[in-house]
Amino acid sequence: MHAFDEAIALDRLDTDVFQGHIPGAYGNMVGPFGGIIAAVVLNAVLQHPQRIGNPVALTVNFAGPIADAVFQLKARPVRTNRSNQHWILELWQADTLAVSATALTARCQEPSIPESEWAMPAAPAAGQIPVLTSQLPLPWLEQYELRFIKGALDFSGQPSRTSETLLWVRDRIERPLDFPSLAAMADVFFPRAYIRQQRTFPAGTVSMTIYFHVGAQLLERTVQPLLGQARGQCFAQSYFDQAAGLWSSDGVLLTTSTQMVYQKMQ
Amino acid sequence: MHAFDEAIALDRLDTDVFQGHIPGAYGNMVGPFGGIIAAVVLNAVLQHPQRIGNPVALTVNFAGPIADAVFQLKARPVRTNRSNQHWILELWQADTLAVSATALTARCQEPSIPESEWAMPAAPAAGQIPVLTSQLPLPWLEQYELRFIKGALDFSGQPSRTSETLLWVRDRIERPLDFPSLAAMADVFFPRAYIRQQRTFPAGTVSMTIYFHVGAQLLERTVQPLLGQARGQCFAQSYFDQAAGLWSSDGVLLTTSTQMVYQKMQ
Numbered sequence: 001m002h003a004f005d006e007a008i009a010l011d012r013l014d015t016d017v018f019q020g021h022i023p024g025a026y027g028n029m030v031g032p033f034g035g036i037i038a039a040v041v042l043n044a045v046l047q048h049p050q051r052i053g054n055p056v057a058l059t060v061n062f063a064g065p066i067a068d069a070v071f072q073l074k075a076r077p078v079r080t081n082r083s084n085q086h087w088i089l090e091l092w093q094a095d096t097l098a099v100s101a102t103a104l105t106a107r108c109q110e111p112s113i114p115e116s117e118w119a120m121p122a123a124p125a126a127g128q129i130p131v132l133t134s135q136l137p138l139p140w141l142e143q144y145e146l147r148f149i150k151g152a153l154d155f156s157g158q159p160s161r162t163s164e165t166l167l168w169v170r171d172r173i174e175r176p177l178d179f180p181s182l183a184a185m186a187d188v189f190f191p192r193a194y195i196r197q198q199r200t201f202p203a204g205t206v207s208m209t210i211y212f213h214v215g216a217q218l219l220e221r222t223v224q225p226l227l228g229q230a231r232g233q234c235f236a237q238s239y240f241d242q243a244a245g246l247w248s249s250d251g252v253l254l255t256t257s258t259q260m261v262y263q264k265m266q
Numbered sequence: 267m268h269a270f271d272e273a274i275a276l277d278r279l280d281t282d283v284f285q286g287h288i289p290g291a292y293g294n295m296v297g298p299f300g301g302i303i304a305a306v307v308l309n310a311v312l313q314h315p316q317r318i319g320n321p322v323a324l325t326v327n328f329a330g331p332i333a334d335a336v337f338q339l340k341a342r343p344v345r346t347n348r349s350n351q352h353w354i355l356e357l358w359q360a361d362t363l364a365v366s367a368t369a370l371t372a373r374c375q376e377p378s379i380p381e382s383e384w385a386m387p388a389a390p391a392a393g394q395i396p397v398l399t400s401q402l403p404l405p406w407l408e409q410y411e412l413r414f415i416k417g418a419l420d421f422s423g424q425p426s427r428t429s430e431t432l433l434w435v436r437d438r439i440e441r442p443l444d445f446p447s448l449a450a451m452a453d454v455f456f457p458r459a460y461i462r463q464q465r466t467f468p469a470g471t472v473s474m475t476i477y478f479h480v481g482a483q484l485l486e487r488t489v490q491p492l493l494g495q496a497r498g499q500c501f502a503q504s505y506f507d508q509a510a511g512l513w514s515s516d517g518v519l520l521t522t523s524t525q526m527v528y529q530k531m532q
Contacts, residue, residue, distance in 0.1 A: 006343055055459060056505055057526045058326040059474040061368050063345040063352040078356070078363045079329040083473065084528070086329040088354065088366050090344070096450035097344045100354050101369050102327050104472055104526070106504065117428060162383060164333075206350065206370055207323040208474065209475040211507050211526045215501040234479040234519045236380035238349075238372065239476050241522055245499070253500045256507055258524050260323045260370070260477045262350070 002175045003131060003143060004184070007036050008043045010073065015222035016042045019072040022066065026140045028206030031065035034205045039180035041089050041101045044075040046179065052085050053075070053107035054216050055179045059209045061099045067093055083107050094243040114213045116253035118245055123149050124167040126225045126249075136200070137248070144188055145170050153190055156198045163192035163232035169246075170224035177222050179212065183244060186210045192232030192242045193263055201264065206239070208259040214252065223246045238265060268441045269409060270450070273302050274309045276339065284310045284339040285364060288332065292406045297331035300471045301405035301453030303357075305446035310341040311353050312445065318351050319373035320482050321445045322528045325475045326367045333359055337395050338374040347384070349373050380479045382519035384511055392434040392491045392515075402466070410454060411436050411491070419456055422464045429458035429498035435512075436490035443488050445478065451512060452476045458498030458508045459529055467530065468515040472505070488512065488514045504531060 003025045010018040038060045043050055051177040072092045079086040084106035091099035135155065137224035151165030169188050175181065193201040216223070230244035239260055246255045269291045276284040292302040304326045311317055338358045345352040350372035357365035395413035401421065419432030435454050441447065457469040480488070496510035505526055512521045 011291070059368060059473070059475060061323075061352055061370060065345065065425060078366055081330065086327055086363070086366055088356070090354070096399070097352070100344055100352055101327060102366050102368055102473075104327060106528075108502075108504040109531070112503060114500050116500045118489040159275060164383075172425075177443075193285040207368075207475075209325060209473075209524060211500075211505075211524070213502050213507075214507070215343075231383060233384040233522045234380050234382045234477075236374075236479050239479070241479070243522070243524075256499045256509070256524070257521070258475060258477070259510075262372075 002173060004171065004175055008040045008180050009119065010044055010047055012133040016074055016076050018047065018075065019070055020073060021070045024068065024139055026143060028140055034208065035061060035184035036140065037062065037066065038187060038208060038210065041073065042093065042103065043097065043180050044073045044089060044160060045087050045103050045105060048075050048077065048259055052080065053105040055103060055212045056106045057104040057211050058101065058183060059207065060087050060099060062099060062205055063209045064096065064098050066098045067091060069146065071098065097120060108215060113252055117254060118225060118256070120247045120251045121229050123166060123227055129168060129192055143172055145172050146188065151195050153194055154198055158198050160196055160198065163196040164170055165189055167228050167229045168225040169228050177219050177224060179219065182212065182219065182255055183210055186244060186255050189228065189230035189242065191245055191261050192230065193235060193240055196232065196235065203261055203263040205259045205261050208257065210246055210255055210257040212255055214254050222254065226254065238262060270441055270447060272436065274306045276310055276313055278313065279520055282340055282342050284313065284341065285336055286339060287336045290405055291340055292409060294404055294406055300328060300474065301326065301450035302406065303332065303365060304453060304474060304476065305450040307355050307357065307365065308338065308369065308449050309446050310339045310355060311369050311371060312344065314341050318346065319371040320412065321478045321482065322367060322372045323365065323370040323477050324449060325473065326365060327473045328361065328365060328471055330362045330364050337361060337364065354370060374481060379518055384519060384522065386493060386513045386517045387432055387495050388494055389432060395434060409411065409438055412454065417461050419460055420464055424464050428464055428502065429462040431461055431496045433434050433494050434491040435494050443485050443490060445485070448485065448512070448521055449476055451489065452521050454494065455496035455510055457527050458496065459501060459506055462498065462501065467482050469527055469529040470529050471525050475523055476523040478521055480520050488520065491515065492520065501511060504528060
């Protein structure tokens with residue numbers, strides 16, 4: 001079983017209640033990698049017997065760290081329309097909510113290739129770029145092959161006026177793309193303030209929103225690696241944001257996403 | 267009383283339950299303008315006696331139209347940390363959920379002016395641009411002065427390869443800026459597909475996320491009009507997205523936002 005499938009696996013306990021446990025293989029600094037949490041949340045929607053359609057929008061709010069223990073994930077379809085469905089999700093450990101989320105799924109005709117105004121950035125072929133061997137001891141990083149074209153973390157401490165990153169990303173151990181893995185890959189970018197300052201410090205995403213622009217059939221045909229671009233838009237004292245896109249190697253914009261990140265004031 | 271304050275007014279019925287009714291003055295094609303719905307939802311958080319801090323992130327999911335009648339708005343603080351607080355909100359009419367939302371508020375030191383990488387676009391002074399006199403009979407449009415610098419809706423039916431809009435926006439009847447009015451203004455852009463096709467058709471936002479980059483004190487000192495830029499990033503068959511920013515006239519990026527919009531296939 002692929003480590004990703006193990007990480008997002010859920011047992012259904014009741015109509016709207018699932019149970020899971022994210023293994024250490026997707027660990028981050030504190031608790032699991034945000035991308036795997038987004039994938040688990042989305043998986044509860046996908047596993048729910050009342051679900052209609054494919055994911056269109058997903059917002060995940062990280063309220064606190066997830067402990068290395070089982071969690072309960074409540075997934076409620078709060079409104080089902082003719083062609084779409086709205087979800088509210090809550091991930092609990094004991095009496096503490098760790099994650100809240102909303103999702104929208106929709107039944108659409110398998111769309112034609114979407115037209116994007118956010119042009120795929122020019123990038124050398126993945127084979128020409130070395131795979132990141134990280135200085136950060138983060139287990140989740142070992143699950144991916146990241147190849148930085150621009151905006152890597154060099155720990156130089158030299159502040160930069162741009163936080164833009166451009167990279168190739170793929171599962172280190174091959175696995176077909178699906179909506180949960182796409183959600184996880186939308187979060188592989190380091191916090192933009194790290195790139196801007198070229199050093200690390202306590203920071204964590206508090207909210208992330210992902211829009212899915214492709215249907216299941218197109219996704220299934222998409223070959224990894226994906227090209228990812230991320231840029232910070234605004235940096236205030238305690239919070240900063242990120243806007244990101246993921247493209248297939250033949251130029252289809254698969255997801256657009258944003259996130260808001262907390263940084264502990266230095 | 268300003269029409270905006272009337273529109274977002276709420277009565278508290280119980281610990282976490284508010285009641286309100288959005289008047290026709292902020293009506294859209296079907297039901298109220300999405301921006302006023304976002305403002306009402308945010309106002310429930312702000313009016314809640316347990317709330318700490320200012321809005322940082324808000325996601326509003328439009329599950330169905332709101333009828334011209336009272337609604338109940340449930341606002342639950344689902345997790346309160348030392349410096350921030352997570353909210354889940356549900357807007358109901360009778361037994362039907364019309365809106366779901368999540369919000370994050372945070373107590374921060376009043377931030378210094380945020381640094382933005384999304385540079386404020388160059389724009390002529392508002393006084394040099396005529397106020398929109400719309401051909402669209404939408405009551406909410408009358409509540410704002412919109413001055414289009416770029417990407418107006420001209421109904422020419424001439425498709426364009428860019429959906430970018432640049433405009434000045436202000437309340438038509440003067441009112442100091444606050445978080446609810448800022449949330450509403452983040453939604454004043456027409457659907458990007460209208461601009462791309464220069465015609466209108468049935469379309470509606472299904473999910474919107476707004477990040478707030480300024481504190482209350484800075485917001486209070488911000489003078490209208492604001493400069494707004496919006497662009498579509500990806501257009502699939504049934505859904506397309508929008509990324510937008512709002513700047514103070516002296517160049518402070520106040521909000522960044524994204525939305526996903528449904529369009530009825532033509």
